[in-house]
């Protein structure tokens with residue numbers, strides 16, 4: 001299709017989003033933070049998080065100087081916490097290696113933690129207007145459907161084909177608008193289910209629409225039976241609050257504060273002895289399932305009321321009594337927030 005970019009830009013001029021917070025006062029830092037938040041998360045969810053983040057860290061040096069708990073706290077509820085840890089690490093690296101100025105070349109950006117090919121392309125395209133290509137989830141959906149590109153975009157053959165198409169279609173002019181336009185079309189019109197094809201500038205050419213197969217594109221990830229893991233979370237409550245433990249920096253919910261975790265109930269007694277606490281009552285709370293990309297995690301919370309809270313913070317900086325009425329600035333996973341809210 002010769003006029004792909006032209007049609008898309010005409011559609012964007014009339015319908016695209018031009019008032020998003022990161023479209024105001026455009027800078028590499030502001031665009032980078034927005035692009036990271038928008039990975040796997042919708043615009044409407046991102047906006048309040050983005051505004052809070054920018055109020056707290058209006059500049060890259062302030063983000064670099066922050067402690068990780070402050071950064072994760074502002075990410076609480078947004079999920080995929082590795083994004084926040086990488087953002088923090090990258091801010092520090094840019095301060096050290098680039099004197100606080102984000103590099104604006106594809107290869108340099110791609111060496112930074114959390115910045116892949118598409119995010120680097122988006123930063124360059126939006127901030128410099130130079131020809132650079134993006135291929136996020138929205139773009140993959142649009143291109144898969146318009147050109148009927150077969151296969152799951154996670155497979156390398158399909159991914160290569162999509163990149164090739166995306167690069168061919170990227171125009172030489174109005175690159176920032178084009179970049180926003182293709183993301184907007186995927187988010188607003190070519191939606192995952194029930195795309196609004198009558199409103200789409202490609203209605204007359206889209207191969208999936210013409211063959212009424214839009215629901216088959218992009219191809220689905222081959223189904224695999226997901227394994228299930230089970231863990232116990234100890235919701236230990238005293239008159240000083242609920243006990244939280246800082247998780248190791250790597251792995252699931254890395255660096256976030258969570259309930260102490262055990263593999264089996266038989267370990268509870270030993271754990272209580274290690275902490276020197278006396279259990280008054282113990283009761284199972286409803287099981288929760290959290291699904292990660294590769295497995296389901298069944299969480300069985302066990303509520304323990306204890307009598308002799310000691311000031312654990314002094315003993316171990318990885319443990320605190322969390323007071324819901326006067327919460328500290330900490331990063332919490334969605335699961336922990338849910339259990340705390342139910343208490």
Ligand code: SF4
Nearest residue numbers: 190195197200206209
């Ligand atoms: S015609 Fe429909 S399926 Fe095709 S790109 Fe437009 S919205 Fe998506």
